[in-house]
Amino acid sequence: MAFNGNFLCTSFKVELMKGVHNFTAASNQFKLALYDNSATFTAATTAYTSTNEISGTNYTAKGNFLTSVTPVASGTTALADFADEVFSTVTISAVRGALIFNEAATGDPTVCVLDFGADKAASSGDFTIVFPTADASNAIIRIA
Amino acid sequence: MNNMSFGVSMSNDFKVGVETTDNRGFTPEETAKRCVSKIINVSKTAPPEIRDQALAYRDEVEKVIAVYMKQAIQSDRTTVYNAIKDAGQLKLAEYIRKM
Numbered sequence: 001m002a003f004n005g006n007f008l009c010t011s012f013k014v015e016l017m018k019g020v021h022n023f024t025a026a027s028n029q030f031k032l033a034l035y036d037n038s039a040t041f042t043a044a045t046t047a048y049t050s051t052n053e054i055s056g057t058n059y060t061a062k063g064n065f066l067t068s069v070t071p072v073a074s075g076t077t078a079l080a081d082f083a084d085e086v087f088s089t090v091t092i093s094a095v096r097g098a099l100i101f102n103e104a105a106t107g108d109p110t111v112c113v114l115d116f117g118a119d120k121a122a123s124s125g126d127f128t129i130v131f132p133t134a135d136a137s138n139a140i141i142r143i144a
Numbered sequence: 145m146n147n148m149s150f151g152v153s154m155s156n157d158f159k160v161g162v163e164t165t166d167n168r169g170f171t172p173e174e175t176a177k178r179c180v181s182k183i184i185n186v187s188k189t190a191p192p193e194i195r196d197q198a199l200a201y202r203d204e205v206e207k208v209i210a211v212y213m214k215q216a217i218q219s220d221r222t223t224v225y226n227a228i229k230d231a232g233q234l235k236l237a238e239y240i241r242k243m
Contacts (some may be wrong), residue, residue, distance in 0.1 A: 005156065006156050006157075006158055006160075007156050008154050008155070008158075013154055017205060038228075044155070053232055057196075077200035086170075086181075088169075089169075095162075109241060112158075114160050116160070116162050120162045120164055121164065122164040122165060122166060123166040123167060123168045123230075124166065124167050125164060125167060125168060125169065126165050126169050126170055127162070127164050128162065128163045128164070128170070128178075129160055129161075130160060130161035130162065130163055130178060131160055132158055132159060132161075132242060133181070133185045134162060134182075135185060138158065139158070139229065140156065140158045140160070141154070141158075142153060142155055142158075143153075143154055144152070144153050144155070
């Protein structure tokens with residue numbers, strides 16, 4: 001099995017209506033974990049899993065905390081963004097995608113599935129996730 | 145009585161990028177490039193004369209950011225140099241200062 005595109009998880013949409021996720025909290029809310037291409041994530045993925053999560057030097061299970069940017073409006077679209085995240089001084093390989101999940105919520109519920117499109121690696125270097133432009137057309141989380 | 149419903153949509157049409165290095169960190173220039181793209185986004189559909197001006201401005205901002213990043217790195221090295229020197233590792237401190 002393999003990564004098969006980017007997905008905003010359906011459970012996340014439901015949880016938004018239940019008030020499970022808070023993108024304005026100061027810190028330690030959302031994490032990004034990295035996976036190899038054996039992971040089988042879709043829009044139906046509901047929670048973080050350690051299955052097929054990558055391992056390597058200076059990479060910790062469950063990945064890194066993200067810095068979320070306070071949601072804003074652009075026209076009639078609401079959007080949320082994260083600051084680019086750097087996994088520093090890591091040696092990791094065959095990284096095909098990621099899960100963003102809410103570690104502060106019970107059960108580590110997922111936000112979205114990220115497909116890198118190809119295997120990525122860093123050797124004793126930095127591995128940076130670059131989030132898309134935070135506008136109404138490109139932001140990672142948009143409600144139109 | 146009218147039935148009212150509101151169309152709300154959330155899209156899977158998003159994409160993150162991945163940038164990596166081997167045996168080094170990112171240079172100030174590489175980081176400045178990412179930084180400026182967060183600050184200034186130039187629409188592909190902007191009128192050519194406005195787009196060109198915006199792109200030129202973005203290039204200048206990128207250079208300024210890179211310069212100040214280099215200064216910040218150098219300044220941090222001074223801090224690291226003193227911390228290591230104070231720990232009694234003068235040779236290592238000198239090595240870091242000369243990097």
